[in-house]
Amino acid sequence: MIKLTEIYRLDEKLENVSNKRFFWVPKLGGKDFKPGDIVPKFTGIMESFDVEEVFEEIREDEFPDRPSRLNNNFVYPTIEGALADFEDRFYEVEATGKVFYTDLTLWSEGEDIYYGHDEEATSNVIREYWKGSLHIDKNTEAIIDGVVKIVKRINR
Numbered sequence: 215m216i217k218l219t220e221i222y223r224l225d226e227k228l229e230n231v232s233n234k235r236f237f238w239v240p241k242l243g244g245k246d247f248k249p250g251d252i253v254p255k256f257t258g259i260m261e262s263f264d265v266e267e268v269f270e271e272i273r274e275d276e277f278p279d280r281p282s283r284l285n286n287n288f289v290y291p292t293i294e295g296a297l298a299d300f301e302d303r304f305y306e307v308e309a310t311g312k313v314f315y316t317d318l319t320l321w322s323e324g325e326d327i328y329y330g331h332d333e334e335a336t337s338n339v340i341r342e343y344w345k346g347s348l349h350i351d352k353n354t355e356a357i358i359d360g361v362v363k364i365v366k367r368i369n370r
Contacts, residue, residue: 227346228279232310235365236289236356237296239304246303246367253307253362255285265325269340277344280314281359289362291315294352296368304368311360316346318355 238253247253266283273280289307290296295318296304320343328336347354 227315227348229313230311231313231360233308234310234313236291236307236309236358236362237293237304237368238287238289238307238362238364239296239299247305247364249364249366251364253287253305253364256283256288257285262325265328268328268336269321269324269343272337272340273344276341280344280346281312281357283357287358287362289356289358290352291350291354291356292352293368295354298352306365306368307362308365309356309358309360309362311358314346314357314359315348315350315354316343316357317353319353321355 240247269283273282287309289309290299320339324336324339324343327339
């Protein structure tokens with residue numbers, strides 16, 4: 215039985231961590247990872263790359279202290295987040311580096327509005343995404359600019 219963590223608040227949206235535990239969900243069909251393996255960096259999704267570019271432009275212009283979404287790792291600070299995104303497996307991981315916490319639902323909302331061709335509304339949602347989150351729950355993602363290693367595979 216998996217024990218769920220409680221919702222909590224952070225003191226900072228950005229932090230430097232050393233060997234902090236998170237949860238990571240690989241995409242379907244990927245390789246099986248073993249303890250000690252390094253998690254590959256996210257390089258973008260081809261179908262959404264134009265949206266990633268807009269997110270990146272706003273980050274570079276207005277939030278340069280935040281780690282990029284590209285060439286970094288996305289993890290969940292709670293097991294509930296991993297369970298919500300669970301496909302065929304997920305892992306407990308250990309991260310060292312710079313961490314930024316934000317609401318992952320704002321990515322989907324920004325993507326939907328972008329394809330609806332409302333530039334101003336898209337930019338506003340993206341700004342909210344980059345402002346980050348102090349409230350940690352199943353909708354929180356953490357972007358890690360550093361190294362993420364597999365601790366163990368988690369099965370239901």
